[in-house]
Amino acid sequence: MNSEVLRFSTHPSVSSGTRRGFLSRILAGGALASSWAAGWPDAGDASAGESSLRVNRGRDLFRVRMQIDVKGNVNLAKDPMIPDSPKQVLPITGKISLDYEERYLRPEGATAESAIIVAERHYHEATGTSTLNRTTQATQLRDSLDSILARREQLPETIYSGDDYLTHEEVELLRTPVASCAIDSLVPTKTLRVGEKIEVASMTLASVFNLTAIAASDVQMELVSADAADAKLQMRGKIEGSVAGVPTQLHVLGKLTLDSTLQTVTWAAFAVHETREIGNAEPGFDVTATIRMIRKPLAKPERLPLIAAKVDFDQSPPRDRLLMNIGSDYVGVNALMDRRWRIMKDAPGEAILRMIENDRSIAQLNLRPLPRLAEGEQWTIEAFELDVKRKLGDRFGEILQSQTDLTESGLRMLRVVATGQVQGVPIQWIMMHFSDDEQHRVVATLTMDGESVPKLDGADVQLAASLQLANPRGNVASGAGEHQSDEKSGQTGEKLGDTGSTRLESIASRPSDESSGEVSSASDIPVQR
Incomplete structure (x- = not known):
């Protein structure tokens, strides 16, 4: 490995930032652009003549190093179910370092000019740290994950592994704000x-910056200099787009070095300022960042398998590989869930997840630990039915289904499907009581309106098949066979909202004297020189 090729050149950087696992597209323009020092590694004198720029799109194997530094604010709604809910602003900083091999996979019949829609990667390093209002968290990709695939038929790209199920934190760590496979x-x-x-085409910008759609853009690319060794280009402008249905706005300043011999972009740096609105599954943010990238073409893989991964280009990414490992130590559960499920709250006594698709809430899942029963006691399905009716109260309509079963992991399951109404809206509840031989017990309540029932798409079956129980943190004490009832467990998503992830919520509740040092906008962030 040529260490010179992969060494980051000294370059001005705007400071760092990411929330719990998030680092999305982030580029800087306007006042930031004017203060961001111009300069490329080994910059030569500019040529006054014309230059013909060429890219060798037949290359399909690279070693890439990327460093992302961000600083800004996370914006939270105190109640995400109320559009005009008061907002909370928390300062955030972070850094991500990635070092990986990347092989482009092409369907049969594709030409070198075709867009790269699948990249196979092996990560030599993938680490991130973030500090949210003085609380620091580190994320690292597990060493056991040898092969990662990024599917780009739809953006943002879908990332999964054939070795194991990824966590949300790992997916967000690997979902970079700039796609190295699209940089050329x-x-x-x-x-x-x-x-x-x-002018840079909107389709190109969407691919490079991992945007689902672009509504408007004025980004332009400029040739700054060119000689026999390389050409240097600069881009700047504004992008208005969306990510999974959430509007976002980016101001972009980028610099590229095109190696004239290799006919490949070997160095790139971007300054990004992104303002994204608050979504149903994610906080909003106003962040500024730098992304620095070095690429080196490889003649053969170093750690990637010699034989490329098999991909069925005619099919969507395999659903069984898109499950995520989601767990709650407070409730004492672990399960494989559809990626549309996001943890909104994880605290002693309850975890709340929502299924979000294109920024629309489809269903809500409440998980609650229950007191252990006395040795030899078990709940009956009849007792569970009565408890469901009591909890729903005047919202209850009828029981559609009631059953007792044994899950694939050996848990005893009581399952009741009930319908009813809340403020005239038809609602369906799926309530499941899980217990094991050690008297651990958890109740799962799925809540959705009538129109969303088909979109649940077997999530309740997947949950039941993969759920595993453990001792919850704080250990729910033994008690009578009664639920510790909470009327909120049967309400619709209109009233089941929480302030967001537990980490954000706990930090937001700190005394104000612990929140000093907040910045109110990206323009307050000094540029480091």
């Missing part, structure tokens, strides 16, 4: 004069 597409392959500018 930024180069205008035509003859340009130094100082000449050309």
Whole structure:
């Protein structure tokens, strides 16, 4: 490995930031752009003539190093179910370091000019640290994950592993704000004069910055200099787009070095300022960051398998590989869930998850630990039915289904499906009582409106099949066979909201004297020189 090729050049950087696992597209323009020092590694004198830019799109194997530094604010709604809920602003900083091999996989019949829709990666390093209002968290990709696939038919790209199920934190760690496999597409392959500018296509910008859609853009690419060794380009402008249905706005300043011999972008740096609205599954944010990237073409894999992964390009990513390992130490559960499920609260006594698709809430899942029963005691399905009716009260309509079963992991399950109404809206509840031989007990309540029932898509079956019980943190004490009832467990999503992830919630509740040092906007962030 040529350490010189993969060494980051000294470059001005805007400071760092990420929330619990989030680092999305982030670029800086306007006042930031004017203060971001211009300069490339080994910059040469600019040529005054015309230059013909060429990219070798036949290359399909690279070693990439990327460093992301971010600083800004996370914006939270105190109650995410109320659009005009008061907002909370928390300062955040962070850093992500990635070092990986990347192989491009192409469907049969694809040409070198075709967009890269699948990348196979092996990560030599993938680490991240973030500090949210003085609380620091570290994330690291497990060493056991040898092969990672990134599918890019739809954006943001879908990341999964054939070795094991990823966690949300690992997926967010690997979902970079700039896609290395799309970076060459930024180069205008035509003859340009130094100082000449050309508009960058929206489709290209969406691919590079992992955006689902772009509504408007004025980003332009400029040839700054060119000689026999390389060409240097600069881009800047504004992008208005969306990510999974959530509006976002980016101001972009980027610098690229195109190696004239390799005909490949070997160095890139971006300054990004992104403002994203608060979504149903994610906080909003106003962050500024730098992304620095070095790419080196490889003649053969170093750690990637010699034989490329098999991908069925005619099919969507395999559903069984897109499950995520979701757990709650407070409730004492672990399960494999659809990626649309996001943890909104994880605290002693209850965990709340929501199924979010295109920023629309489909269903809510409440998980609650119960007191242990006396030795030899078990709940009956009849007792569970009565408890369901009592909990729903005047919202209860009828019981559609009631059964007792044994799950794949050996848990005893009582399952009741009930319907009813809340404020005239038809609602369906799926309530499941799980218990094991050690008297651990958990109740899972799925709540959705009538129109969303088909969209649940077997999530209740998947939950029951994979759920495992453990001693919850704080250990629920033994008690009578009664639920410790909470009327909220049967309410609709209109009233089951929480302030967001437990980590954000706990930090937001700190005394104000612990929140000193907040910045109110990205313009308050100094540029480090």
